[in-house]
Amino acid sequence: MTIRARLTLVYGGLFLAAGIVLLGVTYVLVSARLSGQRVTSFTRSPTTPPDVVFTEAPEPGGILKEGQFIQNAQQDVLGSLLTQGSVALVVVGAASVAFGWLLAGRLLQPLHRMTETARRIAEAPAADRGLHERIALSGPNDEVKQLADTFDVMLERLDHSFDGQRRFIANASHELRTPLTLNRALLEVAVHRRNASSEVLQLGETLLEINARHERLIDGLLMLARTEPEVVDASFVDLADIVEHVCARLPQGPVTVRTEAGEAPTSGDPVLLERLVQNLVENGVRHNVPEGGRLHVATRTLPDGSASLVVSNTGPVVPRYEVPSLFEPFRRLNAQRLASPGAGLGLSIVRSTARAHNGDVRAEPREGGGLTVTVTLPCGPAS
The missing domain is CATH 3.30.565.10 (Histidine kinase-like ATPase, C-terminal domain)
Incomplete structure (x- = not known):
């Protein structure tokens, strides 16, 4: 599961848990409030129709009426509170999950940018082809921006390191070419002398072969140093x-x-x-x-x-x-x-x-x- 999905579940779960607790506390408080109210005794005269309900005793000496109607009304109020509160909690919970999904995506956008940059560098055909890229994340100096800035510093140092390595190979190869060329010239002069002995000729040919191999090695290093960057x-x-x-x-x-x-x-x-x-x-x-x-x-x-x-x-x-x-x-x-x-x-x-x-x-x-x-x-x- 992605971080975005986990954050969304955390947001939605916390909201639903808080909503359920709030609904339960409200139900308990309302129920206690209704249960603590005193039921008024009702009296009615012999001529009062039986379907008339009094909120106060009209006259003393009447018959006592039970408070069954008020108790039923209290139960209806509590039932409506649970039903409508649950519906409202589900609707608002779904909205909070959607909002949490959008908010998590917004918060994780800098991390996606860092991931894309790292992927482009990793998928570059050459090891140092993409090291010139930088994240350059803007915004508040929070933990994510500090991570991006640290990543940029690392890329910059790696880029300088690869550039320095290429320059060193190129400079060293050029510096080694001069003595090799001089050695070849001296060996050719010694080999082509008229009074050169067979031992000198054999030694000169061996040294010329070794010198030629070193020249090929230097040329190869120069070619490697030259072909590392992209052809412009x-x-x-x-x-x-x-x-x-x-x-x-x-x-x-x-x-x-x-x-x-x-x-x-x-x-x-x-x-x-x-x-x-x-x-x-x-x-x-x-x-x-x-x-x-x-x-x-x-x-x-x-x-x-x-x-x-x-x-x-x-x-x-x-x-x-x-x-x-x-x-x-x-x-x-x-x-x-x-x-x-x-x-x-x-x-x-x-x-x-x-x-x-x-x-x-x-x-x-x-x-x-x-x-x-x-x-x-x-x-x-x-x-």
């Missing part, structure tokens, strides 16, 4: 063009890539969407079987107008319970962090980019091994 400057994009462009740049390898680039118009940032497709395609190629691997990339427009991108590949068997963890940063399937060639941010960037475009991404294991990743984005403007 969106333009018309066809996912089919992006798929054809990305797949055309893939080097020849043991994985057979097949594309079905149907029209899939959407609206968003072309650079971010290209990175989304590139991450899915590269993951499909990297996490595949050593020989005879296949990768299928398809785009199409769904019946509701949304743009769909499906990337399916062969590869190792993926347990269904491990699929959600693959979208977390630095999480890989049955791979050590240092042994994996990737940075562990590919699918995390895909999810963040899809959410930034108000889209969705989901993955399903394939029978026999591999994964099928489906990205759904809102329909774009008419071209």
Whole structure:
């Protein structure tokens, strides 16, 4: 039972209980008052008609009349008091219940406003998407307003915390890029020297590979920091063009890539969407079987107008319970962090980019091994 219904029952129950007590007290007082009155003795003369009732004794020496008529009148008064009082109590009680329902709704309106704000924040596609909202409740400084103000302060601190985290990741990534670029340049100079020994060449290639992995990690962190907020400057994009462009740049390898680039118009940032497709395609190629691997990339427009991108590949068997963890940063399937060639941010960037475009991404294991990743984005403007 809701708080509004409980408050209404409390209001109505208290009113009815008070009304019943008041009616009972009134009945007792009136009954005691009537019972305490002295019944007047009536006398009548022999010539007085028997149907005449006297309120006073007309003459002394007459016969005594019982006060049965007055007692009956008293009982009628008490009966009318109970009957009419009960009817009035029921009518006024129903009105009080209706009024209590309206009053409870009015009093609980600020709580409904707080609940709606909290629900919008909780249902936001990204964890920090709705933290900029505030309740900003106006009115007297009562307990409800103090609760709303405290909730606003909490939201403000969380918003600042998420903003600070994004700025820290972006600044740290930019600061780490400079020494990595310098290291790569020095290693390339050392490796390409004419008198470099085989040991130096082997060590240089290993360090260059480690440096390249660190650069991919930094680029992934920058991409995550960039794609957290919602895309503001969106333009018309066809996912089919992006798929054809990305797949055309893939080097020849043991994985057979097949594309079905149907029209899939959407609206968003072309650079971010290209990175989304590139991450899915590269993951499909990297996490595949050593020989005879296949990768299928398809785009199409769904019946509701949304743009769909499906990337399916062969590869190792993926347990269904491990699929959600693959979208977390630095999480890989049955791979050590240092042994994996990737940075562990590919699918995390895909999810963040899809959410930034108000889209969705989901993955399903394939029978026999591999994964099928489906990205759904809102329909774009008419071209």
